[in-house]
Amino acid sequence: MILAHGIGGRQDLPIPLESAILGAVIALIVSFVALVLLTRAHGDQEPVVRRSWRPRWVAWLERVVDSTAWTVALRIVGLLLFVFTVITAVFGRDTATNPLFGVVYIWLWVGIVPFSLVFGPAWRAISPVRSIHAALSALRGSSEPLYDYPGRLGLWPGALALLLFAWLELVYPNNNFVGPVRLWFAIYLAVMIIGGQLFGSRFFERCDPFEVYSNLVAKLSIWGRDEENRLVLRTPLGNLDTLRPTPGLVAVVSVLFGTIVYDSFRDSTPWLQLKQGDFISNHDLGYRLDNVALVAFPLAVGLFYCLGTMLTGVGKVERRQLPAYLAPSIVPIITGYIFAHYLSYFWEGGQSTLRLASDPLGNGGNWFGTSGMSVNYFFAYHATLLANIKVLGVVIGHVLGVWSAHIRALQVLPRKHAITGQIPLLLTMVGFTVGGLYLLFAS
Numbered sequence: 001m002i003l004a005h006g007i008g009g010r011q012d013l014p015i016p017l018e019s020a021i022l023g024a025v026i027a028l029i030v031s032f033v034a035l036v037l038l039t040r041a042h043g044d045q046e047p048v049v050r051r052s053w054r055p056r057w058v059a060w061l062e063r064v065v066d067s068t069a070w071t072v073a074l075r076i077v078g079l080l081l082f083v084f085t086v087i088t089a090v091f092g093r094d095t096a097t098n099p100l101f102g103v104v105y106i107w108l109w110v111g112i113v114p115f116s117l118v119f120g121p122a123w124r125a126i127s128p129v130r131s132i133h134a135a136l137s138a139l140r141g142s143s144e145p146l147y148d149y150p151g152r153l154g155l156w157p158g159a160l161a162l163l164l165f166a167w168l169e170l171v172y173p174n175n176n177f178v179g180p181v182r183l184w185f186a187i188y189l190a191v192m193i194i195g196g197q198l199f200g201s202r203f204f205e206r207c208d209p210f211e212v213y214s215n216l217v218a219k220l221s222i223w224g225r226d227e228e229n230r231l232v233l234r235t236p237l238g239n240l241d242t243l244r245p246t247p248g249l250v251a252v253v254s255v256l257f258g259t260i261v262y263d264s265f266r267d268s269t270p271w272l273q274l275k276q277g278d279f280i281s282n283h284d285l286g287y288r289l290d291n292v293a294l295v296a297f298p299l300a301v302g303l304f305y306c307l308g309t310m311l312t313g314v315g316k317v318e319r320r321q322l323p324a325y326l327a328p329s330i331v332p333i334i335t336g337y338i339f340a341h342y343l344s345y346f347w348e349g350g351q352s353t354l355r356l357a358s359d360p361l362g363n364g365g366n367w368f369g370t371s372g373m374s375v376n377y378f379f380a381y382h383a384t385l386l387a388n389i390k391v392l393g394v395v396i397g398h399v400l401g402v403w404s405a406h407i408r409a410l411q412v413l414p415r416k417h418a419i420t421g422q423i424p425l426l427l428t429m430v431g432f433t434v435g436g437l438y439l440l441f442a443s
Contacts (some may be wrong), residue, residue, distance in 0.1 A: 024395045024433045029426070052224060052232035062231035071125075075134075078126030084360065089182040093362035096179060104185075105169055108210065109348045113338050116178035116214045120223035130191065130204060133196035145200030152248025158212035159255050161188075163298065164257035165209055169268065171290045190331025212252060216331055219243050220400075237404055240331060245324035250302060253330040254276065257432075258298030260337055264439035265297070266290065305330065308428025312421050317412040326425070329405035333429075336397015337436050340390035344379040351375045391437070398433045405429065 066069055081103075088100040115122040125129065132347070137143040165184070174180050204211050224234040225244065234242075243249075265271055271293075275286045309326045310319045317325055358371035366372070379386045385388040405425050413421040 009400045021434050021437050022298050024391070025430055026396065027395050027399055029430075030338050045367060052226055052234050052238070052283050053219055054230065054232045056228075058233060065231065070083075073334075075131045078128045079131055083127035084357075085185075088360040089178060089185070092178065092360050094178045095184075095362060096176060097356055097359075097362060098355040099179060099360055100178060101176060102356060103217060104181060104347060106353055109169065110164070110338070110342045111350070113211060113335060113342075116217040117221050117335070119218075120221045121215045121218040123208075123210045124204070127204065127211060128263075129192040129196065129208065130201070132189075132193055133201070133204075136193070136197060140197075143200070145202070146198050149199040149202045152247055153206065154249070155206055155212060155252050155312055156248035157207040158209055159248050159251035161207060161209035162213065162252065162255045163259065163294075166255070166262075167294060170259065170263055171287070171294050173287060178251070189219060190436055194389055205310070213256070213410050216243075216252065216256075217335055219328065219331060220335055235374065236332075237400065237407065239388060240404055241407060243328040243329070243331075245321065247324075249327045250323045251305065253327050253334060254265050254298045254302035254305065256328060257337070258301040259294065260334070260341060261301065261439055262294055262297040264341060265293070268439065304431065305428060306402070308424050308431075311424035312409060312413070322412070326405055327410060327430075329401045332397045332400035332404060333432055333436075334397070335365045336393045336395075336400070339397070340393040343390060343393070344386060347379060394433070394436055398436075401432075402426065402429050 085100065085103050088098055088103065092098040092100060104405065112123060119125075134143075168175050168180065168184050172180060192204065192208055195207055205215065206212070218241070219240045220236045222233050222236065222241065224232050224239045226232050275289065305327075306323045309322045312322060312326075352375050354368075354370050355373050356371075356377065358368045359365045406422065409422050409425060
């Protein structure tokens with residue numbers, strides 16, 4: 001159950017696919033029209049968005065979260081989880097009941113999204129590689145990096161690392177054995193530790209796949225920092241609007257969205273029929289096709305998105321810069337689709353992992369008193385509710401994406417093109433909605 005992504009699939013979504021897509025498209029178009037009519041802009045075309053609030057209790061909270069004690073406590077939590085994971089990877093049995101798989105594929109990979117939405121950049125706060133880096137820097141007697149991180153690399157290494165993790169999770173045939181998972185994370189740790197010592201903490205911001213992922217989703221949280229680095233409250237879209245264009249940002253959102261879409265596509269009937277048909281007579285060819293598809297989907301998403309955004313280029317920003325400038329508008333879409341695709345998987349698999357975690361060595365132990373807990377299969381018995389929640393998650397994500405794109409577009413489009421200039425962008429969003437819902441229902 002843990003390794004089969006989600007209970008998703010058409011059998012769990014008793015809503016006609018055509019009705020869901022039609023409703024989603026209507027919602028997007030109506031939201032676009034409403035935004036055009038209701039959004040007020042200054043003369044320089046920058047929308048009126050209240051950037052931040054700082055009530056008294058936030059000032060008090062800032063003193064807590066910025067304190068040394070709070071920072072150390074979170075680091076200890078991260079290190080304890082890291083030590084537990086190492087124990088399961090090194091000393092645990094190589095069976096499907098090893099909690100390592102649930103910790104990595106569910107708690108870490110899927111759990112990053114809700115925790116970052118609620119608490120902000122959660123991985124940065126508990127990251128064990130940052131803690132190890134801090135300890136090594138203390139031993140070295142200096143926290144200064146040996147070299148400056150090359151700005152032109154931007155987030156490209158993070159995008160590559162995200163794709164490599166997706167390959168391990170979705171394509172590699174032995175991803176349910178301890179050895180390959182252990183090897184992947186051993187390489188990850190080595191690269192992060194060496195890179196951190198060479199380039200400092202900026203290396204983690206740009207290259208750690210989990211921190212890049214967490215920081216991106218955290219832009220939809222209500223927590224932010226102002227120009228003076230003070231803790232403030234923001235609307236999710238106001239917070240998202242602080243995300244600046246960075247080299248590799250388009251690659252990151254394309255990899256995240258493309259691999260999630262591939263995860264749905266690989267369970268679809270047409271793909272399974274192709275892989276199980278007479279045309280593909282051996283396992284190796286099917287494995288190669290999976291590798292090609294894993295790369296092809298992010299490329300297709302990126303090309304489709306770049307085409308739609310560059311066709312919008314009639315303002316003061318060059319066409320080739322528009323994809324990076326408008327890339328934040330894809331973050332709500334990614335988040336909504338992750339919520340829809342992994343909801344039942346996270347709910348049931350997360351509980352199952354908690355139960356297995358009490359016996360990390362596979363010797364009948366009960367470390368945390370959870371080995372006897374039962375898994376609540378709520379969504380399995382409420383298929384219609386699950387279907388509605390999934391569709392709602394996709395639609396809300398896409399509506400917020402349209403809203404974010406609209407805010408960004410008003411900042412670069414001249415007044416006479418404020419509406420017509422956004423039509424290619426709207427069509428791009430509609431395409432993402434239709435494609436995403438189709439694959440969600442087809443898997």
